[in-house]
Amino acid sequence: MNIAEFELLRQNEVREIIKKNIEVDSLKFALSYRSQTVPAHLISTQIKYLQKAKHKLPSYYNALCVIPPISYEQSSSEATASLKKETGELCLDLTCGLGVDSFYFSKNFNKVISLEMNPLLAAITQYNFNLLGAENIKVFNQKAEDFLAAYTGEKFDLIFVDPARRDDQQGRVFLFEDCSPNLYEILPLVSKLTRKLIVKASPLFDNAEAWKKFSLMSSLSVVSVDNECKELLMTFDFENSPSLLTEKILLNRKGIDSTYIFNKTESNEHQLPVASSSTYLLEPDVAFYKARVNIQLFNKYFPSLKVSFEQIDGYFFTNEEVSREFPGRVFRIIEEIDFQPKALKMLLKTKGIKKANISKRNFPLSVEEIRKALNLGDGGNVYLFFAKNRLGDHKVIITERGS
Template structure:
């Protein structure tokens, strides 16, 4: 951490140039003897990455930004706010894989103390400095291996253990839970020896059922999306819990939150209702589909499915509370009819349970992207290929 970057003249320069290209700044000569041009560029790049993801950091004076990879891997403030609701007021928390500390700082607003473990001494120093700027007084930053610190701690020393296992091992990406570091599967007994609750932030691509087979005492699984992009899976384990796991799909969009709570037993027991396209079309958010609530979402909102494998829904009455996009249907035509006459020279295209991909369809029918019309190429309950046209309601 180059503390010369914190000097007022350097901070004034960064603020005046923060909208410029970091590459452009890096190629110019630095106006400061103790701060290099690449260091200036890195700070500007950090600010630009934080504007939408970490607005509290971006608009606090004097924040020091770490390496790019640390900002890429950290949580957003939106998802950190969800984690904040998972702990009780005044609890003691340890973050085994601290990183840039976004989650730790939000947990600290509820906890009496948060221990932030980070092996990277430079990053730990940056986090400790920024915590003072953000007035997070109860964040205790320690340069250490979180698992080793746990081993040296008293039994039940913490109320919650938070861990974000690294998916980058030996400079390569891994996808199995057992291959991540730390390996929370093999360390489960240790984790429950030191805490009642374990909150694990896992990769969005992870198969939920596979993870449930590897982890013990899982009480909740949270599937969190932001603007229809699945960001995180959270597994909440409680020592000794043997009941049914509840799945909570959370959709964050336009500063709003929608959620759907269900169990896999409930999902399996539901018999879906199938309908031809009615007046409205519903396209569920990725949090719903990733969670696997394909039948549950239809039942909860009184909708029929267009096809068993399409995961599109329909109704005659509009339901504005549906967790996803909704459309007013203007036309439904057989796909074969489109080959003879295409009435939509411009449209937004999506495919669901359809043999051709979007780029193939665009090229075949010369449909430009954009406009107010949305075309869904899909399969109906009679296994016929169809095109559903509509305009967005929500």
């Protein structure tokens, strides 16, 4: 998108066309629309990305915001942004982009300053904020390092940064020295300008490595939406030295937000015996596995629930009814057998099972390899869990979704 196309998309008549055709197939629209002044592909692309944004960015969809395709793909979802619950007077977002995080900070801060290096994207984002009614956000077309070096105003309550990759090395694990702004370079200056700093990191970044690299970090949060790990949030509190370092799990499950907080030094021990048989299989949200706090979850939040496990990073088992508040999936166990592909394939055929949902932990084969070996399609009401027990034996647990 260029500046001329952006100006066309701002025109009232063009916005009316988009609004009228918001539910129309974008390809069909592109083939049927004729205009001497507005290219069909420009409107059809906006229709396409607004339709994609309906669930990821519902506020942007409802306001008919202008959505550049690349910015959309790189943006956070509103469900993810809503989990950042910081409050205060003044917030600075060093890396605005499409502005989803800034938009949600504006709900809890009196004023938000947001920086965007790309002049066109800065103009589009400010325009969108106006459509969204977020009048307390001011977008500056400026590089983060330059803004910080020249800033002489009041101290920020929060500075937020989502460092962007400088290159196309997408296969590499997230490294801050490969990003802009470089966190290591700006951290000394940022610590003087704000009370608190939150750094968004890729979910590929290892939690233990984060604690190792940043000794000033006070809290590390894993953000998950509907059992999918979205990001890590590294929090630095420069004014209040925390008495305890904490690890947090921030969840949005079916639109409901919840937070779980753990002392980083809490025990990871859970001395319950291995159950000879169990009624239910429990799989905590993926965020608890990412943070390696499954045992702490049961110890702190479900102390009365008697559970057992084979591997600390595997599945959990119980004979008790599980509360609906449990942050994970619950399955009723039908049968547990040894993993012998030929015998299992015959058993599934006998039961008339042609497709199943497959999960695995501490198991040598991938989900795709398991499907191929068993000739199983995806879906249905049966859930197969593949795991290794304490003796190193490979097991298959046949289940159905719990109530």
